[in-house]
Amino acid sequence: MGYDSHRFDAKRPLILGGVHVPGHAGLTGHSDGDAVAHAVIDAILGAAALGNVGSLFPPSSDTWKDADSIELLEASTLVLLEAGRDVVNVDITVICETPKIGPHADAMRGRLGAAMKIPIERVSIKGKTNEGMGWIGAGEGLAVHAVALVESR
Numbered sequence: 001m002g003y004d005s006h007r008f009d010a011k012r013p014l015i016l017g018g019v020h021v022p023g024h025a026g027l028t029g030h031s032d033g034d035a036v037a038h039a040v041i042d043a044i045l046g047a048a049a050l051g052n053v054g055s056l057f058p059p060s061s062d063t064w065k066d067a068d069s070i071e072l073l074e075a076s077t078l079v080l081l082e083a084g085r086d087v088v089n090v091d092i093t094v095i096c097e098t099p100k101i102g103p104h105a106d107a108m109r110g111r112l113g114a115a116m117k118i119p120i121e122r123v124s125i126k127g128k129t130n131e132g133m134g135w136i137g138a139g140e141g142l143a144v145h146a147v148a149l150v151e152s153r
């Protein structure tokens with residue numbers, strides 16, 4: 001299981017699952033702020049007991065400043081493959097009031113699947129609102145949950 005959350009930042013573009021979502025404030029973060037990719041990285045690495053996004057790409061390192069999170073997911077997938085494991089599938093839930101996730105879901109599924117070297121049919125992504133409750137409901141940011149199934153070769 002992976003989780004990530006970020007506040008919105010109007011000075012940055014919004015990147016979710018490797019896809020630019022136009023017309024919406026972006027997310028804070030040391031890299032590009034792609035909370036979807038970050039949650040997926042934590043899910044696949046966690047399922048294999050290989051660490052997490054922060055252990056592989058520490059935010060204290062300038063190397064990862066403004067990094068493309070899809071490239072981080074590709075690198076994480078290589079760590080997994082080198083450890084003799086493969087991603088079977090990933091299920092992702094993005095919790096936000098805006099933007100709507102549905103119109104961008106297939107593009108995200110394609111980018112994430114390619115990065116993990118699995119078919120799009122094994123990547124699920126859906127959006128849910130927080131029904132106006134809490135910091136997410138107030139539109140201050142978003143959160144992402146991801147679950148991954150990983151198998152040993």
